[in-house]
Amino acid sequence: MTAPVLTVSGVGKAFRRYKREMHRILSLCGISMAPSEERWVLRDINFAVEPGQAVGIVGRNGAGKSTLLKLITGTMRQTTGTIAVNGRISAILELGMGFNMEFTGRQNAFQAAGMMGFNQSEIEGVIAEIEDFAELGDYFEQPIRVYSSGMQVRLAFAVATAFRPEVLIVDEALSVGDAYFQYKCFDRIRSFRKQGTTLILVSHDKAALQSICDRAILLEAGKVAKDGSPEEVLDYYNALIAAKEGEEIETIAHPSGRVQTISGDRRARIESVALYDSNGTAVETVAVGKPVELRVTARAHADLEKLVLGFALKDRLGQTMFGTNTFFADQSIDDVTEGETFSFGFRFDANLGPGNYSVSLALSGGESHLVDNYEWRDLAMIFTVVNLGEPFDGKTYIPTTVDVVRGADKAIST
Numbered sequence: 001m002t003a004p005v006l007t008v009s010g011v012g013k014a015f016r017r018y019k020r021e022m023h024r025i026l027s028l029c030g031i032s033m034a035p036s037e038e039r040w041v042l043r044d045i046n047f048a049v050e051p052g053q054a055v056g057i058v059g060r061n062g063a064g065k066s067t068l069l070k071l072i073t074g075t076m077r078q079t080t081g082t083i084a085v086n087g088r089i090s091a092i093l094e095l096g097m098g099f100n101m102e103f104t105g106r107q108n109a110f111q112a113a114g115m116m117g118f119n120q121s122e123i124e125g126v127i128a129e130i131e132d133f134a135e136l137g138d139y140f141e142q143p144i145r146v147y148s149s150g151m152q153v154r155l156a157f158a159v160a161t162a163f164r165p166e167v168l169i170v171d172e173a174l175s176v177g178d179a180y181f182q183y184k185c186f187d188r189i190r191s192f193r194k195q196g197t198t199l200i201l202v203s204h205d206k207a208a209l210q211s212i213c214d215r216a217i218l219l220e221a222g223k224v225a226k227d228g229s230p231e232e233v234l235d236y237y238n239a240l241i242a243a244k245e246g247e248e249i250e251t252i253a254h255p256s257g258r259v260q261t262i263s264g265d266r267r268a269r270i271e272s273v274a275l276y277d278s279n280g281t282a283v284e285t286v287a288v289g290k291p292v293e294l295r296v297t298a299r300a301h302a303d304l305e306k307l308v309l310g311f312a313l314k315d316r317l318g319q320t321m322f323g324t325n326t327f328f329a330d331q332s333i334d335d336v337t338e339g340e341t342f343s344f345g346f347r348f349d350a351n352l353g354p355g356n357y358s359v360s361l362a363l364s365g366g367e368s369h370l371v372d373n374y375e376w377r378d379l380a381m382i383f384t385v386v387n388l389g390e391p392f393d394g395k396t397y398i399p400t401t402v403d404v405v406r407g408a409d410k411a412i413s414t
């Protein structure tokens, strides 16, 4: 078994305020001084990361994600516990962190790479590549204080990834960059991953996490609330955001290893779900492009002002392929009585690429489950799409007709 590249054991972080600056200095020198205020933002964090893993850290604002990354990179010290890192870390943390605002991009690149432990000739060997990747043009020779936040992040990423690290840590920073630069960064991250770099990524971008990470850790109020596959953790996080006090979030581990999350106040519940083909037969396998109907039955367990059912089709990574609801279709049900039952039918063509898909269902009081979440059920059913027609690439099927005519001067008849 290989040794973990990162081990976080019993880590806690308290931010302390002292009545006087002298008390703070004395406490830093190891002399016990009682702080006037102490706030624990991380408590008893334990996890290990294996070489080559890509771990996404998710959680609400203020959950402690950035603080955790700062402890891992050593820019901040934990109050309790230990952090062991096995390999060279390169990090892109807060904007501007480690840059001298009066230095040019080039000077900052030399300084930052020097701080990372590289010598002058090593940096000279990659400076052209840094300049090229950052695409700052003349700004590379200008002081950083005239840079936009997007330009700063271009430089920070180019420097931090000029030498492939064993562990790459990225804190949300990429969201500042434009779409083109984000694409370039993720491309480089993917290529590092192929070469064995471990990735720790803080992001609010669900799609990025699901496409890059093979594991996710959810921090909630300074603690690890979930640690598992991105699909499981993000489903749970989604439920947590909508959950009101006292509401139970149920997780059911299936034999396949996938974990189903069910949340909501249960004022309405799903009773059945199945997929039918055009002959009215219940199916678990459908052919690309064929018409199907998703039938759902539900029961109200309370009087409700409004009832909406939504569904989402997700791929095996948990990325939503398509979703809609009865609210969008202008078919919300008003004035529901406790005990009433309902049948819903969503008819659509299975215009999906071959593979396994899951259905998430949500019963809510409106357009979004964030206000009245009666029941949210991930992995409500799983089905397989097979291709019986001509081959194609991708996760969606767009029926296409093709015309080819020999000779560029010939018109294609329509």
Ligand SMILES: Nc1ncnc2c1ncn2[C@@H]1O[C@H](COP(=O)(O)OP(=O)(O)OP(=O)(O)O)[C@@H](O)[C@H]1O
Residues within 6 Å of the ligand: 015, 041, 059, 060, 061, 062, 063, 064, 065, 066, 067, 068
């Ligand atoms: N230097 C500091 N002094 C005092 N409190 C701090 C300091 N840095 C962070 N905190 C507090 O620690 C808590 C966790 O902050 P942190 O930035 O780690 O959260 P986060 O999960 O990264 O949030 P976000 O998603 O908003 O970036 C917050 O309540 C924040 O106010």
